[in-house]
Amino acid sequence: MELVTLREVLNAAEKGGYAVGAFNANNMEIVQAIMRAAAAERSPVILQASQGAINYAGLDYIVTMVKTGARGTDVPVVLHLDHGTDFLQVMRCMRAGFSSVMFDGSRLPLAENMQITRKVVEIGRAVGVSVEGELGKIAGTEDDISVSEKEVLFTDPLEARQFVRETGVDALAIAIGTAHGPYKGRPELDFPRLARIRELTGASIVMHGASGVPDEDVRRGIDRGIRKINIDTDLRQAFVRAMQVQMAENPDNIDPRKVLGPAREAMEKVIREKMRLFGCAGKA
Numbered sequence: 001m002e003l004v005t006l007r008e009v010l011n012a013a014e015k016g017g018y019a020v021g022a023f024n025a026n027n028m029e030i031v032q033a034i035m036r037a038a039a040a041e042r043s044p045v046i047l048q049a050s051q052g053a054i055n056y057a058g059l060d061y062i063v064t065m066v067k068t069g070a071r072g073t074d075v076p077v078v079l080h081l082d083h084g085t086d087f088l089q090v091m092r093c094m095r096a097g098f099s100s101v102m103f104d105g106s107r108l109p110l111a112e113n114m115q116i117t118r119k120v121v122e123i124g125r126a127v128g129v130s131v132e133g134e135l136g137k138i139a140g141t142e143d144d145i146s147v148s149e150k151e152v153l154f155t156d157p158l159e160a161r162q163f164v165r166e167t168g169v170d171a172l173a174i175a176i177g178t179a180h181g182p183y184k185g186r187p188e189l190d191f192p193r194l195a196r197i198r199e200l201t202g203a204s205i206v207m208h209g210a211s212g213v214p215d216e217d218v219r220r221g222i223d224r225g226i227r228k229i230n231i232d233t234d235l236r237q238a239f240v241r242a243m244q245v246q247m248a249e250n251p252d253n254i255d256p257r258k259v260l261g262p263a264r265e266a267m268e269k270v271i272r273e274k275m276r277l278f279g280c281a282g283k284a
Contacts, residue, residue, distance in 0.1 A: 003067065004076045006100035006130035006228070007170045009044045010204040012076075013227045018279030019207075019218075022046035022080060023271055024232040026053045028065055029264040030239070035069035035077075037271035041281040044076040046100070046228065050083055054093075063097045075284035080132070082230070090120055094129050102132040102173070110135075110159060117167040125168075132206060132228075135163050136175030154190060161200040171204045171228055172197075178209035189217055191224060198225030206230065211237075215277055222279065231274055235267050242266035 009020050025031045025047045038045035047069075049062045057065075063079065070077035080100040084090040090101050103120045105113030117133045124131045136155030155174035164172060174197055177189040198205060204227035210218065211233035218229065242263040246253070253259065275281040 001070060001074055001077070003070050003079050003097070003099040004044075005128065005170075006046065006078050006080060006132065008130075009046065009076050009078055010171060010227050012044065012283065013280070014204060016279070016283060017222070018283060019222045019227050019229045020044050020046055020280045021271065021274050021278050022048050022078075022082070022206075022228055022230045023235060023274075024048055024050060024053065024082060024230075025062070025066065026056055029260045030235070030267065031065045031069050033235075033239075033264045033267040034271055035073060037268045037275065038075045038077070038284070039073045040268075041272050041275045042075060042284045043275045043280045043282070044078075044284050045275075045280075046078040046080050048080040048082040048230070050081075051085070051089060053082075054089075059092065059096050067097065078130075080130075083134075087116060087120070091123070094124065094127060098129065100130040100132065100170075102134065104134045104173075106134040106136060106173075106175075110163070114163055114166050117163075117169060121168045121170075130170040132171040132173060133163065133167055133169040134173040134206075134208075135160055136173075154193060155197060157193065157196040157200050160197045160203075164201040164203045169203070171206050172201065173206040173208050178207060178213060187213055187217070189213070189221070191220055194221060194226070195224045204228065211235075218277055229274075229278055231271075234270055234274070238266045238270045239263045 013020050023034045047066050066079045078100050079098045081093040081098050083104045084102050085104050093101050103117050105116050121131045136153050176194050205225045206228040207226045208230045210229045243259050246259045246262050
């Protein structure tokens with residue numbers, strides 16, 4: 001089927017009380033793993049490309065791979081730009097065929113973040129593209145975006161209400177204690193803050209940096225309004241570890257398919273587990 005918007009899958013998630021997984025894609029094997037998992041679990045799915053992924057694989061390659069995968073299945077598929085910090089990059093992704101984009105203005109002053117996000121939303125509405133915004137700074141590193149522990153800024157609930165009202169975003173990424181990359185210990189999430197933001201905004205909330213968050217905390221987040229959950233680190237680890245095993249066990253192998261194939265299978269297994277955890281399995 002053709003790509004759908006983020007708003008479409010989140011509307012269904014709101015009605016069903018579940019979250020939809022958003023998985024970062026960088027190459028063909030990763031796209032295949034995500035699509036195979038979605039088809040097997042009968043789950044809506046969000047494939048997202050970061051600015052780093054686009055620089056690595058190429059914008060047209062990303063779009064073509066995901067659209068090819070979507071046409072080969074009957075589950076809802078969203079192609080989403082993850083952490084777009086450059087307005088022109090966001091526009092290029094819209095033009096190239098993304099059905100959803102994120103403008104990450106979290107490093108900007110509130111007024112400037114709202115101004116640019118509102119402009120992105122207005123353009124997105126005109127061309128049928130959903131928009132995710134971000135308020136608050138999430139720790140860790142995502143490609144070339146890095147936030148130190150000293151820079152972390154939890155999302156203010158009152159600012160979140162103003163942000164959603166003035167921008168009209170389809171989804172809101174917030175900072176409540178998650179982080180990009182591997183955790184050094186158990187993350188301490190601010191669930192009262194999450195509940196308050198949800199109460200004041202009514203928005204579909206996005207959890208970034210969800211790899212490594214305990215299952216019970218993921219479920220608590222979904223119960224409090226999390227509707228999109230980003231997973232990348234868990235996928236990278238599964239993929240690379242499977243490759244390492246293959247190369248260690250077969251040091252004379254020179255066929256990349258015999259290394260990448262098992263890595264694809266390992267990633268698919270993790271994605272399927274996440275879909276069941278998020279409650280989106282069986283919802284397509």
